[in-house]
Amino acid sequence: MKVFIKICGICSKNDLEQICALEPEAIGFIFWPRSPRYVRPEQVTGWLKSIPEQIKKVGVFVEPSADEVESVAVACRLDVVQIHMNSNDWKINRPIFHGLEVWLSPRMSEDVNRNILRAVDPEPAVLLADTFDPDTVGGTGKVSSWERAMAMKTAVGKPLMLAGGLTPENVREAIASVKPWGVDVSSGVEKEPGVKDIRKVKQFIERARR
Numbered sequence: 629m630k631v632f633i634k635i636c637g638i639c640s641k642n643d644l645e646q647i648c649a650l651e652p653e654a655i656g657f658i659f660w661p662r663s664p665r666y667v668r669p670e671q672v673t674g675w676l677k678s679i680p681e682q683i684k685k686v687g688v689f690v691e692p693s694a695d696e697v698e699s700v701a702v703a704c705r706l707d708v709v710q711i712h713m714n715s716n717d718w719k720i721n722r723p724i725f726h727g728l729e730v731w732l733s734p735r736m737s738e739d740v741n742r743n744i745l746r747a748v749d750p751e752p753a754v755l756l757a758d759t760f761d762p763d764t765v766g767g768t769g770k771v772s773s774w775e776r777a778m779a780m781k782t783a784v785g786k787p788l789m790l791a792g793g794l795t796p797e798n799v800r801e802a803i804a805s806v807k808p809w810g811v812d813v814s815s816g817v818e819k820e821p822g823v824k825d826i827r828k829v830k831q832f833i834e835r836a837r838r
Contacts, residue, residue: 632810637665639822654684721749759792796831
């Protein structure tokens, strides 16, 4: 089965156009202001013509309000809303989500079971396993716990997107070990935060597809 590939944390039109030419399945924009890869929604709206229709546009949020997600999803014509959770008390629902895919990245500091699916309505289509860090969300460059990712995949029974510290050097091993539905990379294909190394992006995609 073909592995779904997402290149995340795109911060410039130049990077965007070069990455789209490599034809990943999805590209990600981070709408969390505390991230070094944060982009404003109005920037992304100006880049929409550069994105081929077959490549999914993913908006990344951290425990957002429903109003925030709805506003950005409409303006940026998102196909997917990816939500990262810091606590198990956060919940969200809104009718607009029934026209979008929802990907959920639960806090990976403890066991994750099917109860996490109640956090969003509609139920998330994909779960994302990222590195746990008490101070930030994603983009740490630290390899996530593949064992915990596999346990979550088994316990919850949803397609799994593996993230956290993936690089061109370890992505084949990660796929062989975890057998995820997809892989998600950001810092592992960068020259510096927010600036992609297109050579590494190309290597990552080629190796993930072998």
